[in-house]
Amino acid sequence: MRRKSLSEVTIAIVGATGNVGLAFLKILEERCVPFENITALASAQSAGKILAYQGKSLPVHNLETFDFSHTDIGLFSPGAAVSAVYAPKAAAQGCLVMDNTSYFRMDPAIPLIVPEINAAALLRDTEPRRRRDAGRSWGGIIANPNCSTIQMVMALHPIDLISPLQRVSVATYQSVSGGGKGAVDELYAQTAGDPTVAHLPKTMAYNVIPQIDVFLEDGQTKEEWKMVAETQKILGKPLKISATCVRVPVVCGHSEAIHFELADDVPLETLRQALRAFPGVRVADSFATYDTPLDIAGSDDVFVSRLRKDAAIENGYQMWVVADNVRKGAALNAVQIAETFLALGLKK
Numbered sequence: 001m002r003r004k005s006l007s008e009v010t011i012a013i014v015g016a017t018g019n020v021g022l023a024f025l026k027i028l029e030e031r032c033v034p035f036e037n038i039t040a041l042a043s044a045q046s047a048g049k050i051l052a053y054q055g056k057s058l059p060v061h062n063l064e065t066f067d068f069s070h071t072d073i074g075l076f077s078p079g080a081a082v083s084a085v086y087a088p089k090a091a092a093q094g095c096l097v098m099d100n101t102s103y104f105r106m107d108p109a110i111p112l113i114v115p116e117i118n119a120a121a122l123l124r125d126t127e128p129r130r131r132r133d134a135g136r137s138w139g140g141i142i143a144n145p146n147c148s149t150i151q152m153v154m155a156l157h158p159i160d161l162i163s164p165l166q167r168v169s170v171a172t173y174q175s176v177s178g179g180g181k182g183a184v185d186e187l188y189a190q191t192a193g194d195p196t197v198a199h200l201p202k203t204m205a206y207n208v209i210p211q212i213d214v215f216l217e218d219g220q221t222k223e224e225w226k227m228v229a230e231t232q233k234i235l236g237k238p239l240k241i242s243a244t245c246v247r248v249p250v251v252c253g254h255s256e257a258i259h260f261e262l263a264d265d266v267p268l269e270t271l272r273q274a275l276r277a278f279p280g281v282r283v284a285d286s287f288a289t290y291d292t293p294l295d296i297a298g299s300d301d302v303f304v305s306r307l308r309k310d311a312a313i314e315n316g317y318q319m320w321v322v323a324d325n326v327r328k329g330a331a332l333n334a335v336q337i338a339e340t341f342l343a344l345g346l347k348k
């Protein structure tokens with residue numbers, strides 16, 4: 001049977017008025033997915049609003065009353081509590097759901113996918129015969145990892161293939177767009193001198209905040225825990241890893257200082273070549289050139305620079321990794337999962 005492309009399926013964007021939802025629309029537009037195939041969904045308060053798609057007016061519908069039985073693919077980013085209710089409902093109506101929220105990511109029955117790294121898990125977890133053989137069930141939902149996890153594993157995986165990672169320690173510098181449109185508005189308002197718009201844990205303008213998401217009992221934040229648990233699930237091994245996640249007054253683009261230890265002493269040029277050869281990763285030309293969020297916002301790739309030895313530890317290395325959190329960190333990765341699913345000829 002002929003395999004379908006993204007342009008031949010019907011797609012609902014759930015959370016279409018948000019940061020990730022608008023990025024979904026832009027990416028589908030870039031891929032020339034026909035206007036007729038797209039439905040925009042959001043909360044009841046947005047129903048009737050008009051979004052732009054291919055120069056035409058795309059009306060927003062209410063998620064609560066939407067019937068997914070004629071929708072092939074649902075690109076979900078309405079927040080975890082909303083996905084918890086509506087992703088299973090859509091899947092039960094026959095829609096394949098790509099969920100961007102944290103709700104399903106660590107469910108063992110649900111694939112957590114970065115296509116360049118573990119597309120094989122998509123086959124293993126969703127293909128009916130293999131599922132039966134493994135005694136697994138799958139409800140039709142695929143999870144998209146956290147934005148900071150995606151760009152970190154994209155940079156670590158090609159290195160892990162050269163010499164197994166022994167330990168990873170990461171400090172993040174995460175933009176406000178990772179916190180949704182409300183956090184972006186908050187930064188703009190505070191920067192313009194209005195301190196009354198304040199929902200983040202501390203003032204964001206001219207500051208940095210070492211808290212993203214809630215605190216867990218062991219002192220980590222949930223964002224830090226997600227980076228650890230999701231990385232282990234994607235790489236398929238219990239890698240030793242620790243994270244400090246920090247919100248910074250940047251609108252778009254997350255940065256990460258990653259320290260890692262390998263099993264072997266590998267020349268830097270070998271690591272650079274492995275990273276250069278990996279799809280979706282770009283490496284700075286020299287040790288003195290590097291990327292910042294402003295340089296790469298709007299790009300699809302993950303940018304690695306400042307790769308160097310860490311003199312403080314045997315077989316230790318450091319690197320600086322920057323990516324657009326709304327594209328590769330969210331909407332683009334989910335679209336790539338859908339494209340991979342269709343290209344593999346998989347069925348829900």
Ligand SMILES: NC(=O)c1ccc[n+]([C@@H]2O[C@H](COP(=O)([O-])OP(=O)(O)OC[C@H]3O[C@@H](n4cnc5c(N)ncnc54)[C@H](OP(=O)(O)O)[C@@H]3O)[C@@H](O)[C@H]2O)c1
Binds near residue numbers: 042044045178
């Ligand atoms: N931004 C990122 O970099 C990023 C990366 C990875 C994952 N994520 C995850 O993706 C999700 C959305 O992020 P975002 O940045 O797009 O947030 P956002 O800008 O705040 O947008 C949230 C979207 O969800 C919709 N929504 C809220 N409540 C709803 C309801 N009850 N029913 C239907 N729709 C509802 C909103 O619609 P209304 O306009 O009608 O309220 C809006 O379209 C979050 O779970 C986030 O953790 C975000």
